Amino acid sequence: MGTTSAEKVVYTTCRSHCNEACVLKLHIRDGVVSHIETDDGPEPQYLACLKGRAYRQRLYSPERLTSPLKRTGERGEGKFAEISWDEAFETVASEIKRINRAYGPAAIILMCSAGDIGWVHNGSLIERVLVGAGGYTGVLGTVSAEGAFFASMATYGTDSIRITGTRDNLLRSSMIILWGWNPAVTRGYGQPALHLLKARQAGTRIVTVDPRYTDSAATLSDQWVPIRPGTDTAMLIAMAYVIISGSLQDQGFIDRFTTGFASFRDYVLGKQDGIPKTPAWAEPITGVPAATIESLAREYATLKPAALMDGFAPGRTAYGEQFHRAVAVLSTITGNVGVAGGNAGCGSTGAYLPRIHLGPVVGSRMTGGENPVDRTRPREDAVFYKRKDRTSVIGGDFYTGGPSNTRLNRVQVADAILNGRNGGYPADYKMLYLVNLNYVNQYGNTNKIVQALKKLEFIVVQEQFMNATARYADIVFPNNTYMERNDITTGGVAPFYGFVNKAVDSVGGSKSHYEIAAGLAAKLGIKGFDGKTEEDWLKEIVAGTKDIPNYEAFRKQGSHKVPLPCPVVVFEDQIRDPLKNPFPNPSGKIQIYSQEIADMQHTLIPPIPKYIEPWEGRQDALTAKYPLQLLTTHFLRRAHTQYDNVPWLRELCAQAVTMNPADARSRGIKDGDRVKVFNDRGAVVLPASVTDRITPGVVDIPEGSWFAPDASGVDQGGCANVLTSDVISPAGAFCSSTALVQVEKT
Numbered sequence: 001m002g003t004t005s006a007e008k009v010v011y012t013t014c015r016s017h018c019n020e021a022c023v024l025k026l027h028i029r030d031g032v033v034s035h036i037e038t039d040d041g042p043e044p045q046y047l048a049c050l051k052g053r054a055y056r057q058r059l060y061s062p063e064r065l066t067s068p069l070k071r072t073g074e075r076g077e078g079k080f081a082e083i084s085w086d087e088a089f090e091t092v093a094s095e096i097k098r099i100n101r102a103y104g105p106a107a108i109i110l111m112c113s114a115g116d117i118g119w120v121h122n123g124s125l126i127e128r129v130l131v132g133a134g135g136y137t138g139v140l141g142t143v144s145a146e147g148a149f150f151a152s153m154a155t156y157g158t159d160s161i162r163i164t165g166t167r168d169n170l171l172r173s174s175m176i177i178l179w180g181w182n183p184a185v186t187r188g189y190g191q192p193a194l195h196l197l198k199a200r201q202a203g204t205r206i207v208t209v210d211p212r213y214t215d216s217a218a219t220l221s222d223q224w225v226p227i228r229p230g231t232d233t234a235m236l237i238a239m240a241y242v243i244i245s246g247s248l249q250d251q252g253f254i255d256r257f258t259t260g261f262a263s264f265r266d267y268v269l270g271k272q273d274g275i276p277k278t279p280a281w282a283e284p285i286t287g288v289p290a291a292t293i294e295s296l297a298r299e300y301a302t303l304k305p306a307a308l309m310d311g312f313a314p315g316r317t318a319y320g321e322q323f324h325r326a327v328a329v330l331s332t333i334t335g336n337v338g339v340a341g342g343n344a345g346c347g348s349t350g351a352y353l354p355r356i357h358l359g360p361v362v363g364s365r366m367t368g369g370e371n372p373v374d375r376t377r378p379r380e381d382a383v384f385y386k387r388k389d390r391t392s393v394i395g396g397d398f399y400t401g402g403p404s405n406t407r408l409n410r411v412q413v414a415d416a417i418l419n420g421r422n423g424g425y426p427a428d429y430k431m432l433y434l435v436n437l438n439y440v441n442q443y444g445n446t447n448k449i450v451q452a453l454k455k456l457e458f459i460v461v462q463e464q465f466m467n468a469t470a471r472y473a474d475i476v477f478p479n480n481t482y483m484e485r486n487d488i489t490t491g492g493v494a495p496f497y498g499f500v501n502k503a504v505d506s507v508g509g510s511k512s513h514y515e516i517a518a519g520l521a522a523k524l525g526i527k528g529f530d531g532k533t534e535e536d537w538l539k540e541i542v543a544g545t546k547d548i549p550n551y552e553a554f555r556k557q558g559s560h561k562v563p564l565p566c567p568v569v570v571f572e573d574q575i576r577d578p579l580k581n582p583f584p585n586p587s588g589k590i591q592i593y594s595q596e597i598a599d600m601q602h603t604l605i606p607p608i609p610k611y612i613e614p615w616e617g618r619q620d621a622l623t624a625k626y627p628l629q630l631l632t633t634h635f636l637r638r639a640h641t642q643y644d645n646v647p648w649l650r651e652l653c654a655q656a657v658t659m660n661p662a663d664a665r666s667r668g669i670k671d672g673d674r675v676k677v678f679n680d681r682g683a684v685v686l687p688a689s690v691t692d693r694i695t696p697g698v699v700d701i702p703e704g705s706w707f708a709p710d711a712s713g714v715d716q717g718g719c720a721n722v723l724t725s726d727v728i729s730p731a732g733a734f735c736s737s738t739a740l741v742q743v744e745k746t
């Protein structure tokens with residue numbers, strides 16, 4: 001489209017919480033974003049999806065929070081009064097001081113997530129304020145992929161976020177397996193769907209293993225293998241049985257690059273426990289016919305190179321870490337690690353250069369140094385949690401590991417608030433500060449979170465909308481959006497830096513993260529916070545990357561696409577020259593058997609990957625009451641809870657519980673009926689979508705729909721976490737795919 005003289009064009013980068021980074025071309029007329037296009041620059045283009053293109057309805061939503069709010073009714077009742085910024089800052093500062101004096105800084109929990117992902121405007125700035133005020137209790141782990149992280153640290157010695165190559169590596173694969181990965185819907189990490197489409201056009205064989213016939217199965221794959229949730233490790237181990245018993249493994253690769261193969265082989269062949277892990281053993285566990293397991297294993301071992309791409313969701317289950325460990329080991333014994341067209345496993349996401357370069361540049365400088373509360377209890381267990389290279393990503397604490405035993409696993413925060421020291425937690429908690437996080441909606445067991453929030457003395461929420469979490473705040477700080485501030489962002493695994501250009505002034509009285517943190521720091525009397533402006537930070541970050549030659553040109557173009565001579569393969573150096581480049585772990589090799597895990601002596605975290613029967617699975621006695629397994633997948637038209645209130649996007653697809661016709665029929669449910677989905681943790685009412693695209697015995701409620709309890713406490717909003725639990729997997733993962741439910745017609 002052409003531009004008129006009264007119109008201005010600004011290039012910016014959309015980096016919402018789907019984790020893709022896309023170029024937006026904004027047309028601005030009279031200070032208002034009038035329409036939005038996407039990348040029209042040179043290849044590779046970073047093309048925005050429907051959410052970025054619909055952003056105007058979010059930016060100018062009548063529901064935007066435009067003034068600081070103070071609670072006037074009961075907590076959660078949703079009654080607030082507008083107050084000035086000065087009063088809001090004063091109230092929060094004096095509460096921080098009061099709680100600090102009365103209980104110590106550990107009583108204050110800070111949790112951040114990733115609303116709009118930028119390197120300046122994120123939760124790190126509040127970390128900086130709280131460090132200056134005496135400290136806070138931080139959280140650890142990532143709800144997305146703690147299982148993948150653990151498996152990656154145990155197997156390779158490095159953080160999973162670092163171990164994905166660029167997506168063009170997929171164009172060199174002979175076979176690709178999308179295992180619990182649906183990149184046709186879940187945006188993120190370097191436009192994988194586009195590359196998969198190209199690979200398929202070039203004749204690469206692509207197979208999807210998923211309980212649902214996903215859009216990726218339908219449009220990108222040659223074959224769909226339906227599987228029961230939470231049983232993937234059994235199928236992977238049975239594939240290893242086919243490979244090892246048929247001598248299809250790459251023994252030369254195993255001898256040179258790995259440790260502990262014999263122990264895994266003995267387990268697989270049944271020499272340890274007398275149970276050979278044959279396809280016939282896996283069939284009744286997984287629901288996948290033995291012949292299918294057998295043929296997939298043979299193909300995977302012989303069509304080389306092959307990329308086994310494991311999504312995060314199968315790792316967000318009971319013992320999900322075993323899934324990612326098994327994927328890494330299968331990739332290893334077939335010689336697919338560190339080679340062109342292969343993949344190392346442990347989560348099919350990650351970060352390429354930009355994010356890794358920026359971590360150290362921004363990290364502790366932004367967060368204001370060590371948190372005094374962290375220092376009180378250094379972490380003693382699992383040595384790999386202390387390794388330095390756990391990538392600090394964005395929002396400060398987002399991926400920070402466990403340097404300290406004062407930190408709480410994110411998923412257990414509600415339990416920690418409810419039980420405190422008596423429950424074995426390091427402190428009693430009185431205050432919660434939330435940034436870029438829709439806590440009530442997005443973490444396990446919503447009703448328990450609500451109970452926990454009612455117990456606290458003070459809650460601060462930085463938000464754009466009055467959502468389920470903001471409703472529980474004592475003070476709400478209205479945050480602006482990325483269209484109203486300058487920032488820098490990066491493209492996941494894509495070799496791409498995005499400049500986030502301020503396009504319009506902040507709507508109403510909303511403020512940026514920087515402005516909020518600076519205002520609060522001033523009230524707390526923290527010196528030196530405001531020593532650097534937004535612009536100073538941006539320039540410092542750009543200089544630190546060493547990739548971007550010219551700040552002004554970067555800013556004007558809105559992006560810097562890093563030229564790469566060839567696709568990037570993870571661990572290429574380790575395989576090409578292992579003596580010079582050992583793996584960053586104690587053995588220097590790929591650890592099929594991990595001595596570090598063995599030393600932990602945790603019976604449910606074995607040193608080799610093993611299938612362990614999950615709780616709330618098909619074998620659980622609870623199936624008598626709640627016979628259906630619940631999935632809570634990521635949704636096309638949302639980034640988690642974000643964009644759920646955008647009318648254009650709501651028209652596209654309805655929030656519903658997807659179920660198989662067999663399960664619907666036996667309950668007298670027809671497509672479109674309103675149904676109640678429930679278990680002991682809660683109940684959700686929403687429409688049913690009846691389709692063969694989901695395997696029998698499994699139902700799916702897409703995560704991120706807004707929690708809206710009625711007077712009897714039944715959620716009418718379709719929020720999946722009313723039904724999920726806050727019990728974590730032994731290695732720390734959020735088990736959002738491990739929950740049994742029943743469905744009935746309302």
Ligand SMILES: Nc1nc2c(c(=O)[nH]1)N[C@H]1C(S)=C(S)[C@@H](COP(=O)(O)OP(=O)(O)OC[C@H]3O[C@@H](n4cnc5c(=O)[nH]c(N)nc54)[C@H](O)[C@@H]3O)O[C@H]1N2
Nearest residue numbers: 018144180182186187229230311312313314633634639640
């Ligand atoms: N549009 C959009 N894109 C997004 C996001 C979003 O909210 N919206 N969120 C982003 C974020 S933060 C993340 S972490 C990623 C996460 O992305 P993922 O975790 O990969 O996404 P999910 O949709 O939960 O799951 C992927 C697939 O795994 C399947 N699955 C679930 N449980 C199991 C299981 O036990 N076994 C097997 N084999 N398959 C299973 C689901 O049916 C689904 O098709 O996506 C990112 N991209």
Ligand SMILES: Nc1nc2c(c(=O)[nH]1)N[C@H]1C(S)=C(S)[C@@H](COP(=O)(O)OP(=O)(O)OC[C@H]3O[C@@H](n4cnc5c(=O)[nH]c(N)nc54)[C@H](O)[C@@H]3O)O[C@H]1N2
Nearest residue numbers: 017113115116144436438442462479632640641642703736
């Ligand atoms: N059942 C179930 N639950 C899940 C998942 C699942 O698969 N199943 N997936 C999990 C995963 S992978 C993730 S990553 C989490 C995501 O969980 P969250 O990070 O809590 O999800 P978002 O909806 O992205 O929440 C971000 C919030 O920040 C606000 N926001 C956006 N931009 C800004 C900004 O600039 N400033 C401020 N202050 N706020 C802003 C948004 O309005 C939004 O309310 O959910 C997890 N929860």
Ligand SMILES: [Mo]
Nearest residue numbers: 143144145312
């Ligand atoms: Mo995530």
